[in-house]
Amino acid sequence: MAIPKFDEKELKVVSTTPGFAGPGTPNYDYPVSPKEATAALYSRKPVWQLTGGESTMFSPKVNPDNIARAFVFDGSGFPFGSGGGPDMFGIEWEYIAQVGGSMVRPGKPFLEDANEWHEKLVWPDIDTWDWEGAAKANASYLSPDKSNVCWFLNGWYERLISFMDFEGAIMALADDEQQDAVKELFDKLSDLYIRIFDKYITYFPAIDGFCIHDDWGSQKETFFSPALAKEMIVPAMRKVTDYLHSRGKYCDLHSCGQALKQIPNFIAAGWDSWSGQTMNDTQKIYELYGDKILIGVIPDSFDPATTSEADQRAAAKTFADKFANPDKPSYVNTYGSSVFTPAYREELYKQSRINYSK
Numbered sequence: 001m002a003i004p005k006f007d008e009k010e011l012k013v014v015s016t017t018p019g020f021a022g023p024g025t026p027n028y029d030y031p032v033s034p035k036e037a038t039a040a041l042y043s044r045k046p047v048w049q050l051t052g053g054e055s056t057m058f059s060p061k062v063n064p065d066n067i068a069r070a071f072v073f074d075g076s077g078f079p080f081g082s083g084g085g086p087d088m089f090g091i092e093w094e095y096i097a098q099v100g101g102s103m104v105r106p107g108k109p110f111l112e113d114a115n116e117w118h119e120k121l122v123w124p125d126i127d128t129w130d131w132e133g134a135a136k137a138n139a140s141y142l143s144p145d146k147s148n149v150c151w152f153l154n155g156w157y158e159r160l161i162s163f164m165d166f167e168g169a170i171m172a173l174a175d176d177e178q179q180d181a182v183k184e185l186f187d188k189l190s191d192l193y194i195r196i197f198d199k200y201i202t203y204f205p206a207i208d209g210f211c212i213h214d215d216w217g218s219q220k221e222t223f224f225s226p227a228l229a230k231e232m233i234v235p236a237m238r239k240v241t242d243y244l245h246s247r248g249k250y251c252d253l254h255s256c257g258q259a260l261k262q263i264p265n266f267i268a269a270g271w272d273s274w275s276g277q278t279m280n281d282t283q284k285i286y287e288l289y290g291d292k293i294l295i296g297v298i299p300d301s302f303d304p305a306t307t308s309e310a311d312q313r314a315a316a317k318t319f320a321d322k323f324a325n326p327d328k329p330s331y332v333n334t335y336g337s338s339v340f341t342p343a344y345r346e347e348l349y350k351q352s353r354i355n356y357s358k
Contacts, residue, residue, distance in 0.1 A: 001032070001036070001040055001045065003040075003047055003356060003357045004047075005357050006350065006353040006354050006357055007031070010029050010030065011350065012028065013026040013028060014027055024053075025051065027053065030047075034050075034054030034055070035054075035146055035208065038050060038055060038146075039208065041294065041329060042209070042272055042273070042294070044294075044329055045326075046324075046326070046331075046352075046356050047353070048349055048353045049320060049323070049324045049332055049348055049352035049356075050331040051331070051332040051345070052332070054146055054147055055147040055148070055149045056141075056143045056146045056147070056148050057073045057149060058074060058142060058151065058207065059071050059073040060074040060134050060138060060204070061074055061076040062130055063129070063152075064085075064087055064088045064124070064129075065087045066153070067083050067084075067085060068084060068092075068102060069101065070095045070102045071083070074137065074138050074141055075137045075139070075140060076134070076137045077137075081097075081100060082095065088126075089121060089122065089123070089124065091104060091110055091162050091163065092104065104161075104165075107165070109163065109164045110162075110164070111163045111168070113172075113181075114164065114172040114181040114182045114185065115177075117185050121163075123192065126192075126195060126196055129199075131199055132203070134203060135204065142204060142207070144206070147209065148204075148207050149207075149209050150207045150210050151213070152196075152197075152210060152211070152212045155212050155214030156214055156236050156237065157169065157173075157214050157215070157223075157233060158213060158214050160172065160182065170223060174224070179232065182232060183232060183235075186232070186235075186236035187239070190236045190237075190239040193240050194239070194243045197244060197247075201247055207249065208250065209249050209272075210244055211254050212254065213254045213255070214233070214237075214253070214254075215255055215257055216229065216255050216257060216262055217255070217259050217262070218258065219257070219258065219279050220258055221258050222258055222259060223257070226264065226265055229265045230268065233265075233269075234265050234268050234269045237269035237270065237271075238268070238270045241269060241270030241271060250273070251271050252271065252272060252273045252274070253266055253274045254274075255274065255276075257279070258279050258280060259274075260281070263289045263293065264289075266293060267289065267293050272293065273293060273294035274294075274296065275295075275296025275333040275335065276295075276296070276333070276335075277335055278335060282297045283323075286323060290328050290329075290330055291328050294329065295330050295333075296330070296331055297319075297332065297333055299315070299332065300319070300339075301339055302339055312341055312343045312344045313343050315339070316345075316346075316347035316348040317348075317351045319348060320347075320348055320352045320355055321351065321355065324348075324351065326355060
């Protein structure tokens with residue numbers, strides 16, 4: 001796709017995408033649709049610096065995990081902020097209203113030893129899920145103009161935590177007597193996920209990409225060494241990303257916590273993109289690895305109440321000139337950021353359009 005030159009007329013706001021909080025994201029008079037712009041970014045030929053408003057989150061009720069995790073975003077009418085109950089493996093999750101999410105109550109893990117999974121796990125029969133009903137419920141939910149991203153919670157290590165509690169899961173990764181069982185489990189999980197994703201792609205053909213969750217870190221440090229992750233988790237992940245790429249879908253990893261040491265593993269596992277939380281120096285990570293994986297970069301913060309519009313625009317231009325690089329593209333990570341004032345957002349869009357169309 002040839003990238004059109006920037007035209008000032010594009011700065012007209014034609015609509016606003018509602019956000020979880022705040023005024024939402026303005027949509028300019030773009031030269032191509034957000035769906036096309038997202039596809040261009042993942043082809044490393046971006047049109048402008050994406051900020052997240054270009055996509056539609058899709059997390060369908062048909063998957064029991066999404067109800068259990070209180071994370072249903074679809075056209076079914078399932079009430080936002082409710083959930084809990086059994087996931088696809090029958091593991092019970094409890095919705096905690098104070099934090100707006102669900103967890104497995106710790107203390108009585110389903111598996112005491114990873115070797116038990118062969119006898120104890122009951123694998124879901126996904127053919128009995130109401131795929132036809134879900135397709136009808138979401139016929140008008142998935143956007144024809146925005147990039148439809150299917151979010152999938154409970155990847156590999158997170159799934160092991162749900163079976164074993166955190167302490168049991170972390171020990172199982174490193175215990176010589178449990179490692180083979182964990183590898184077999186992760187590989188079989190990948191096979192299951194591929195079957196589920198095949199259903200998703202069949203019944204929701206408007207899906208453009210997948211955002212898959214697997215948290216690997218705490219506030220200060222990764223949970224396990226890069227060497228252990230490379231041996232135990234990366235092969236199972238790569239099996240899934242290879243499949244999704246073969247179906248023409250992009251793969252975004254959602255992995256919370258400090259992850260600097262694990263970025264080479266994210267790359268080896270085949271992920272196209274990753275956005276880190278604020279404990280990560282995403283600007284440093286971009287410098288180190290942005291040529292191999294798309295990084296969601298967090299802008300430098302400022303106080304909008306005490307920063308002039310001219311300085312806000314200057315900050316946006318500086319950010320764009322550094323990170324909207326056509327030879328090494330990125331996108332904007334808005335996590336925890338207060339800088340997205342109208343002036344900053346407009347200038348960022350303008351300068352990134354100019355940079356990417358050179």
